[in-house]
Amino acid sequence: xxxxxxxxxxxxxxxxxxxxxxxxxxxxxxxxxxxxxxxxxxxxxxxxxxxxxxxxxxxxxxxxxxxxxxxxxxxxxxxxxxxxxxxxxxxxxxxxxxxxxxxxxxxxxxxxxxxxxxxxxxxxxxxxxxxxxxxxxxxxxxxxxxxxxxxxxxxxxxxxxxxxxxxxxxxxxxxxxxxxxxxxxxxxxxxxxxxxxxxxxxxxxxxxxxxxxxxxxxxxxxxxx
Amino acid sequence: xxxxxxxxxxxxxxxxxxxxxxxxxxxxxxxxxxxxxxxxxxxxxxxxxxxxxxxxxxxxxxxxxxxxxxxxxxxxxxxxxxxxxxxxxxxxxxxxxxxxxxxxxxxxxxxxxxxxxxxxxxxxxxxxxxxxxxxxxxxxxxxxxxxxxxxxxxxxxxxxxxxxxxxxxxxxxxxxxxxxxxxxxxxxxxxxxxxxxxxxxxxxxxxxxxxxxxxxxxxxxxxxxxxxxxxxxxxxxxxxxxxxxxxxxxxxxxxxxxxxxxxxxxxxxxxxxxxxxxxxxxxxxxxxxxxxxxxxxxxxxxxxxxxxxxxxxxxxxxxxxxxxxxxxxxxxxxxxxxxxxxxxxxxxxxxxxxxxxxxxxxxxxxxxxxxxxxxxxxxxxxxxxxxxxxxxxxxxxxxxxxxxxxxxxxxxxxxxxxxxxxxxxxxxxxxxxxxxxxxxxxxxxxxxxxxxxxxxxxxxxx
Ligand code: HEM
Ligand code: SF4
Ligand code: SF4
Numbered sequence: 001x002x003x004x005x006x007x008x009x010x011x012x013x014x015x016x017x018x019x020x021x022x023x024x025x026x027x028x029x030x031x032x033x034x035x036x037x038x039x040x041x042x043x044x045x046x047x048x049x050x051x052x053x054x055x056x057x058x059x060x061x062x063x064x065x066x067x068x069x070x071x072x073x074x075x076x077x078x079x080x081x082x083x084x085x086x087x088x089x090x091x092x093x094x095x096x097x098x099x100x101x102x103x104x105x106x107x108x109x110x111x112x113x114x115x116x117x118x119x120x121x122x123x124x125x126x127x128x129x130x131x132x133x134x135x136x137x138x139x140x141x142x143x144x145x146x147x148x149x150x151x152x153x154x155x156x157x158x159x160x161x162x163x164x165x166x167x168x169x170x171x172x173x174x175x176x177x178x179x180x181x182x183x184x185x186x187x188x189x190x191x192x193x194x195x196x197x198x199x200x201x202x203x204x205x206x207x208x209x210x211x212x213x214x215x216x217x218x219x220x221x222x223x224x225x
Numbered sequence: 226x227x228x229x230x231x232x233x234x235x236x237x238x239x240x241x242x243x244x245x246x247x248x249x250x251x252x253x254x255x256x257x258x259x260x261x262x263x264x265x266x267x268x269x270x271x272x273x274x275x276x277x278x279x280x281x282x283x284x285x286x287x288x289x290x291x292x293x294x295x296x297x298x299x300x301x302x303x304x305x306x307x308x309x310x311x312x313x314x315x316x317x318x319x320x321x322x323x324x325x326x327x328x329x330x331x332x333x334x335x336x337x338x339x340x341x342x343x344x345x346x347x348x349x350x351x352x353x354x355x356x357x358x359x360x361x362x363x364x365x366x367x368x369x370x371x372x373x374x375x376x377x378x379x380x381x382x383x384x385x386x387x388x389x390x391x392x393x394x395x396x397x398x399x400x401x402x403x404x405x406x407x408x409x410x411x412x413x414x415x416x417x418x419x420x421x422x423x424x425x426x427x428x429x430x431x432x433x434x435x436x437x438x439x440x441x442x443x444x445x446x447x448x449x450x451x452x453x454x455x456x457x458x459x460x461x462x463x464x465x466x467x468x469x470x471x472x473x474x475x476x477x478x479x480x481x482x483x484x485x486x487x488x489x490x491x492x493x494x495x496x497x498x499x500x501x502x503x504x505x506x507x508x509x510x511x512x513x514x515x516x517x518x519x520x521x522x523x524x525x526x527x528x529x530x531x532x533x534x535x536x537x538x539x540x541x542x543x544x545x546x547x548x549x550x551x552x553x554x555x556x557x558x559x560x561x562x563x564x565x566x567x568x569x570x571x572x573x574x575x576x577x578x579x580x581x582x583x584x585x586x587x588x589x590x591x592x593x594x595x596x597x598x599x600x601x602x603x604x605x606x607x608x609x610x611x612x613x614x615x616x617x618x619x620x621x622x623x624x625x626x627x628x629x630x631x632x633x634x635x636x637x638x639x640x641x642x643x644x645x646x647x648x649x650x651x652x653x654x655x656x657x658x659x660x661x662x663x664x665x666x667x668x669x670x671x672x673x674x675x676x677x678x679x680x681x682x683x684x685x686x687x
Contacts, residue, residue: 031279038522040529059357066601067355071293078357138301141308142290142317196287200358203283207359214518214529216576223576224600225354 002172005179006098013183020190021198028202039210044218051212051222052205058225059204065225077125077132084122085154088115089182094165112165119162126155146193153188156181229258234265234377236481237388243398246388251615252381262377264335270328272375277324281368284360285321288313294362297355299603299627300345312352312362315345320369339378342369344617347609347624348478349569354600366609370480379479380614386475387484394491395439395471405467407442411450420683424453427499428464433541434501434533435465436472436492436516438509438645451668452507458675459550469495472506473645474515478610482523489520496532504535508666510570510644511608513537518575537571539643542667543583553587557674563589564637566628566651566664567602568644585641588670593635603627605642607650625654633660640664 034040041048058064068075089095092115096106110118129151133143160181164174189197196203211223228234230245232255237243249255294312295301301310308314319338323330330338346366353361373379374387389396395404408424416422425431433456441448456463469491476484496504506513517535521528545551565585571577578599585592595602606625611617628650632640642648642664651664 028279028283031282033278034527034529035522035525036276036278037280038519038529040527043528055359059359066597067293067297067357070296070355074291074293136292137308138295138306138311139290139292141311141314142288142292144290147290193287193289196289196358199283199287203280203287203358203360206280207353207361215574218576220576220579223354 001176002179005176005183006102009183010102010179013186017186017189020187021195024190024195024198025202028199032206037206037210039206039213041209041213044213047212047217048209049212051210051217052208054222055208055211055225056201056204067225074132077128080121081125081129084118084125084158088118088122088158091115116162116165119158122155122158123162126151126158150188150193153181153185153192154194157185227261227263228377229255229262231255232258232262232377232384234262234375236374236391236484237384238391240392243385243388243392246381246385249381255381255384256616259336259378260332262332262335264330264332264376266328266330269323269330269372269376272372273324273328276368276371281365284358284365285317285324287358288317288360289358291357294352294356294360297352298362299349299351299606300624303606303624303626310345312346313360315341316362316365316369320365320372323372335373335376335378338369339373339380340617342366342373343380343383343609343611343614344620347569347604347607347611349604349608350574351569351601351604354573367477367480370478371482372480374480380610380616382613382615383475383479383610386610386613387479387481390474390476390481390484390488394469394488396473396475397439397443399439399442399471401468401470404442404470407446408449408465411446412453415450415454418683419454419457419681421681422453422457424449425464427467429499430501431462431464431499432502433461433463434496434499434504435463435507436470436495436504436512437465437507438473438512439471440473440645441507448507448666448668451672455545455551455668455671455675458677458681459545461550464499464501466492466495466499469493469498472512472516473509474511474520475610475613477511477515477519485515485520486523486525489516490524492516493520493524493526493532501533503533504531505538505541506535508538508643508645508668510568510646512645514570514574537575537577537580539571539577539580539584539667542671543580546584546587551671552676553671553674554676558587559589559639559670560591561639562591562593562635562637563639563641564593564595564632564635565598566605566640566642566644566647567595567598567600568642568647569602569604569608570644572602573600581643584667588674589641593637595631595635603631605644605647605650607646607653612646612649612653621650622653622657625650625657629654629658629660632662638662641667641670643667 032041062075062079063069091108091110093109096109100106133139160174160178164178188194211217231249298312304310319341348363348367350361350363386396405426412422412424474485474488476488517531521530565581606628611621640651640662642651643666
């Protein structure tokens with residue numbers, strides 16, 4: 001079982017994930033329409049690129065935009081959650097040992113206690129995200145069951161991984177569940193709202209080009225995100 | 226498919242139809258007929274499939290439902306943080322729902338969509354700058370208005386406005402003759418005080434082609450005279466076109482994309498016919514947005530630019546003051562506290578925040594910024610055509626509270642407002658809330674402080 005989920009199934013999920021996000025990017029770009037979107041993507045390209053880079057860059061920095069600054073609590077929550085989501089799986093020592101064994105590659109690794117801390121951050125942030133969704137009327141009205149499902153898909157690998165790492169009884173079971181959850185998450189990325197993993201960059205680049213080319217980017221200093 | 230006589234899916238293209246609509250006072254019969262208007266679901270879905278592409282589709286799909294856009298919307302704030310005013314909710318429950326149901330929606334639903342698209346969003350685009358994904362509900366509501374228009378679910382005044390543009394190529398029933406007459410009249414009226422004053426019509430190869438808002442010839446022609454005097458004092462070689470003089474676009478507010486195209490094409494034709502160096506539009510925000518920023522796309526111009534360079538009036542003013550074409554008497558600078566109303570259409574959406582600041586530095590001693598300001602300023606409350614829609618007067622007036630509080634907080638006594646919509650909204654605000662402020666376009670302020678060169682003074686002057 002362990003061989004299967006870390007072997008063929010892992011290959012399959014990484015494959016679906018990779019091909020899936022590439023397809024999403026290609027479809028996104030193919031679906032851009034200069035006339036309908038009213039942005040000349042292929043004219044004034046340098047302004048477009050500048051706008052796109054600014055639009056992505058400032059939003060990747062904590063408190064880098066007015067939007068982040070006006071919601072400091074949420075900003076901290078968001079960055080802790082996402083840092084944990086992205087860094088832990090990539091740099092966890094155990095993952096890299098496995099990578100080395102199977103595919104002969106590995107990345108930097110972080111100490112186990114750091115990974116443990118990040119995992120706890122992810123789980124706690126997820127709980128706060130849910131509480132926030134219940135507590136704030138302006139978020140409650142938007143929240144759907146689908147949002148909770150997506151959150152569950154994203155955090156399940158962390159919860160199960162945490163349990164497995166701490167050698168709870170039934171280690172084999174938790175380990176395999178953890179791997180499966182991770183694979184479900186990977187496969188879900190192209191097909192669910194988790195596609196924002198890549199579409200965040202596309203969408204921000206698009207609005208950045210809109211502002212960079214048409215909405216003032218050719219005058220003034222560029223939009224003050 | 227049941228359609229009404231006045232309320233139907235056909236745009237107004239003839240004077241008879243327009244007069245019939247106008248005769249229906251405040252749209253009583255029109256809205257009554259709307260209750261029986263069938264939704265052509267097949268056509269609606271076909272339009273969506275053709276025109277809802279990656280950008281909007283992705284926005285609808287990836288919205289994280291995080292609510293960060295809530296506080297960005299002045300309607301949300303003005304309505305005591307009513308969750309139903311959260312931008313994401315407003316668009317998901319209308320456009321999002323139509324897409325989920327593949328266009329299979331009924332009359333009551335479409336009326337709700339219309340009410341939301343025109344009375345809960347002014348397309349100010351502020352939310353778009355607060356969403357981590359850059360989801361711009363203003364853009365989506367603009368699109369949604371187009372769907373509403375194609376189905377005939379459009380406020381009465383918007384249907385009229387669209388008809389006006391289609392028939393007169395102006396938002397009001399002003400013909401080319403009326404327009405030229407007004408110019409002549411304004412020139413005659415003022416030439417005694419301003420010897421040599423001219424309003425040249427259809428002059429070729431001028432440096433400046435000047436275009437206006439139809440409200441000026443209709444309701445305050447002195448604005449045209451003021452523009453002429455300022456160009457005269459600055460020694461500009463300028464002209465107005467006899468045809469293609471209207472810069473505004475109620476068709477844009479109505480979501481009538483074909484009407485939008487017809488309107489801007491008329492202005493572009495004037496540019497091509499008269500070959501000016503550049504076009505300058507009057508102190509209006511949406512007119513600039515329509516004719517200069519969006520218009521090239523409606524007209525299918527691949528460069529995304531107007532046939533000749535086109536600038537906003539405030540850009541010309543800043544340039545004229547900077548280069549000394551217009552000189553102001555420093556002793557006449559405004560002494561009272563003054564603030565500036567940043568128009569969504571040419572500040573947030575066209576990058577002219579610094580230009581406005583530059584002008585204020587020349588004309589005001591005590592300039593006070595609103596909070597927030599510049600790109601992040603709140604809509605005046607009258608954008609997106611809302612000032613003119615009787616059905617939503619109540620909602621509009623509630624929305625004005627945000628701007629009212631912003632102005633009061635500055636302590637300013639005068640609001641400089643070089644945009645017709647903002648100007649109107651602030652005037653109405655004063656009428657309703659009596660906060661004791663004045664409001665003004667730039668032209669009258671400039672005329673009070675400009676230094677008149679000796680050779681342009683009347684003979685018997687001083
Ligand atoms: C660089 C890549 C990513 C960016 C820029 C990004 C951006 C965002 C943004 C802007 C939000 C909205 C704020 C919120 O509701 O929390 C969000 C939410 C979320 N993201 Fe990401 N994301 C990225 C990658 C990921 C990845 C890889 C995952 C997990 C697979 C993920 C999972 C989530 C989840 C579950 C939420 C919803 C939180 C909630 O329910 O409120 N994100 N992300
Ligand atoms: S801020 Fe953006 S992602 Fe969040 S709810 Fe609003 S539109 Fe959706
Ligand atoms: S565009 Fe302006 S009015 Fe419309 S939802 Fe966004 S913030 Fe509100």
